Amino acid sequence: MTELSKAYEPHSIEQTWYETWAASGYFQPSGEGEPYTIAIPPPNITGSLHMGHALQHTMMDALSRWRRMQGRSVLWLPGEDHAGIAAQVLVERHLAQEGVKRADLGREAFEQRVWQWREESGGMILRQMRREGASVDWSRLRFTLAPDLARAVREAFVRLYEEGLISRGAYIVNWCPLDQTSISDLEAPKKEVQSHLWHIAYPVKGTDESIVVATTRPETMLGDTAVAVHPEDERYSHLIGATVELPLTGRDIPVIADEAVEREFGTGVVKVTPAHDPADFQMGLRHNLPQVVVIGPDGRMTAAVGTRYEGLDRAEARARVVEDLKAQNLLVKTEEYTHSVGHHDRCGTVIEPMVSLQWFLNVRPLADVALEAVRDGRTRFVPVVPWTKIYEDWMENIQPWCISRQLWWGHRIPAWYCENNHITVSRTDPTECATCGSGVLRQEEDVLDTWFSSALWPFSTLGWPDDTEDLRRFYPTNAMITGYEIIFFWVARMMMMGLKFMGEVPFDTVLIHGIVRDAHGEKMSKMKGNTIDPITLFDRFGTDAVRFALAGMAVGSNDMALQESKMESARNFANKIWNASRFVIMNLGEAARERRAPAWAPSDALADRWILAELNSTIEQVTRALEEYRFHEAAQVLYHFFWDDFCDWYIELSKPLVAARETTEEVVAARERIAYVLETSLRLLHPLMPFITEEIWQRLPHEGESIMIAPFPEASPEREDAKARDEMQTLIALITKIRNIRSEMNIPARSSLKLFLGAPDRTAALIRENADQIKRLARVEEIEISDKLSQMDAAARDVVGGIEIAVPLEGLIDITKERERLTKEMARKEAEARGLASRLENLSFVERAPREVVEQARGRHAELIEEMEKLKATLASLG
RNA sequence: GGGCGGUUAGCUCAGCGGUAGAGCAUCGGUCUUACAAACCGGGGGUCACAGGUUCGAAUCCCGUACCGCCCACCA
Helix, strand or coil, rough: CCCCCCCCHHHHHHHHHHHHHHCCCCCCCCEHHHHEEEEEECCCCCCCCCHHHHHHHHHHHHHHHHHCCCCCCEEEEEEECCCHHHHHHHHHHHHHCCCCCCCHCHHHHHHHHHHHHHHCCCCCHHHHHHHHCCCCCCHHHHECCCHHHHHHHHHHHHHHHHHHCEEEEEEECCCCCCCCEECCHCCEEEEEEEEEEEEEEEECCCCCCCEEEEEEHHHHHHHHHEHHHHHHHHCHHHHHCEEEEEEECCECCCCECCCCCCCCCCCCEEEECCCCHHHHHHHHHCCCCCCCCCCCCEEEEEEHHCCCCCCCEHHHHHHHHHHHHCCCEEEEEEEEEEEEEEECCCCCCEEEEEEEEEEEEEHHHHHHHHHHHHCCCCCCCHHHHHHHHHHHHHHHHHCCCCCCEEECCCCCCCCCECCCCCCCCCCCCCCCCCCCCCCCCCCCCEECCHHHHHHCCHHHCCCCCCCCHHHHCCCCEEEEEEEEEHHHHHHHHHHHHHHHHHHCCCEEEEECCEEEEEECCCCCCCCCEEEEEEEHHHHCCCCCHHHHHHHHHHHCCEEECCCHHHHHHHHHHHHHHHHHHHHHHHHHHHHHHHHHCCCCCCCCHHHHHHHHHHHHHHHHHHHHHHHHHHHHHHHHHHHHHHHHHHHHHHHHHHHHHHHHCCCCHHHHHHHHHHHHHHHHHHHHCCCHHHHHHHHCCCCCCCCCCCHHHHHHHHHHHHHCCHHHHHHHHHHHHHHHHHHHHHHHHCCCCCCCCCEEEEHHHHHHHHHCCHHHHHHHHHCCCEEEEEEECCCCCCCEEEEEEEEEEECCCCCCCHHHHHHHHHHHHHHHHHHHHHHHHHHHHHHHHHHHHHHHHHHHHHHHHHHHHHHHHHHHHHHCCCC
């Protein structure tokens, strides 16, 4: 046990502890204790640490450390996600720099390149997590594309296929022409686009009439196979069943009636393009319309449109179609129009709805079960509002999930086709077709959506499909901590898969946190260039401070603005902890130092009774805050207790004994007590600030090898002490008031005062017992106490908590100033008293409000009246 | 088109039925033997607006305005 260095330098203490902890095995679940499990949201291999990670890792680590200290067998399981498209695109970009295309390499070689890239530069986040202090069990590190998880994916796929929930079919899907793959609805969020609504005349065959359609996508008209109106729309009823000539193509298409048509929108007539619009696709099925594919996978017009348009990009085709229609006088009108269009969330490309052969998971039955599990509370969202409802709404309206992707990086779909086009889906690679026995098989080229493997994460990481000990022990997990942006992508799907394959929910709590924004509340993005690197912050403020600041900002699932002042404040707090600890340690002395375990020596002194009660209350509040995932409250309570109560008052009040030259029994006891309070505080702080607490704790009397496995403090009802808290409040108010007089009256800090106090018996006893403390902390030389103060010349007067105060001022008193001060004081009290009086005069208040509220008001009112009397007298004496 | 959230001190935010708080900023003072990244003291808000419920509303209910988010096949 050595003393602490003069300056708090986070760097020097944060460097060593992590490796010590990791090597100690404390990050692995202990053999005993009720299991407590958190599965990390596996960061993408392509990513690096951002503020969102720092925030959620802080939360997960705080929970893990806290539960571990409570004796639970904690498993915080780390891992990474293979990040399908993101990783593939990234490696393709690297290849492009060498002038190599994916196709040049071929599938196998390309996959190897991605693995190689992962070896060399992936896993950055995992390394950065060490800086965070994340107490994850590295021995259980998982990767979504590793062989063990691949086996789980395959098992899940095969079972779902066998049950008929997975099937292959030609449906309209969201297609990204840039990445040339299908994507799910979730990956194609709508964005507002300023465009036009083009009104186009389609001539009706055999008449002079034409029917005018309104569309935002004129280029797809080349693939129209019908025109639709509402069945009850009288304007067009005579045309239902008629044939129109599709301009620019000369094709004949029918006019059909369908209820999906909105009469009020546009002209009330819709062009129907089943191959390129989801709604039209459905309508096409209802009316048996042919699908004419006019846009290819690359987003260019196909041969089906004729030579004038073939090969044009979608946008170019649109321009030419509009131009041609105009030339033929078929363009009736062009309106400015803003509407929503799907964009690929990875690359921003405008989605092309396309019909293609894909694999789908019918999630409806799984969703029903997952819905029920939230409704009956087996899994609960924190905060409950609004996420429960958002989850439920989505689950109720869930659509089939397109799980196939036209990529190379991912879990290849375990389906094989024979020459007769039979499908064989198998756990092991088949040698012959399950239907016809053919030995000519080729495997499906597509891979699975990355989220398919992520959906299995809470149990695939524990050894499923084998019945492992880990699986039995750690599933279901306890808390899932994640941002709201992936509730549908991930949380909902884990719920479905967990219930499907494990028969139990994957976690009992889903904690949804907000987004860390920049200092002005703007969302961080690389584009805007306002991202903040957590590592830089760790360097500047220390990891403990950044963690503490983040925890302090995390309120519900509200977004938070990251201001440097918050980090500075947290760093100052860490510095405060450091310096207070320095004081305690440098004064420990031999006797107190020899104690193995810190213990509380009973004491009748007010300050001791009080700090013990405050500590107890702090333990209680912090524990409850953590139980309810209110990290900001835990941080705030700890900050206030440590800084205000412990440092500003307890240490100051304890100084005479703790820093005494002579080591009496009383002094030793005082040192033990202060060490006890500090040591307990450190254990309370450890989940949020692991490094500094460990560093200091090691230099205090302690039991055990590390604070991370020391018991988390427990509150006890016997330590509650309302009387001590009440008396201390009076003492603090008194001392503060004297300081206030000093300051307001410009009394130099050096000159010491004589103080006259007037107080009733009970309070007088309190003052006498603590006279020395008052003298020291208010810099008073002498105190004279009586039951009532008489008037005196040249004295600053005040009254607080029923105690009259008089501070004689040497020589001249600035009467004007004093009167000003007292008048202000008087006004304040009057205002408060008036408010109370009006309440107390109100009969219904007295009758209906709870008795204690009324009593409290009465008491305070009486006190105010008394104080005002005294002030009035003083004011009068000033003339 | 639906749904949700926000609007509190100069800034960022807590509080969410008992009469307004924090951090930072600001003003004044301080070499008080742990800490100037500190200490001591002060100032600052008709809690967006308009109604209602209640003895009592920043807090609950109903509107309005502005900001933001999510969902959605009016092409």
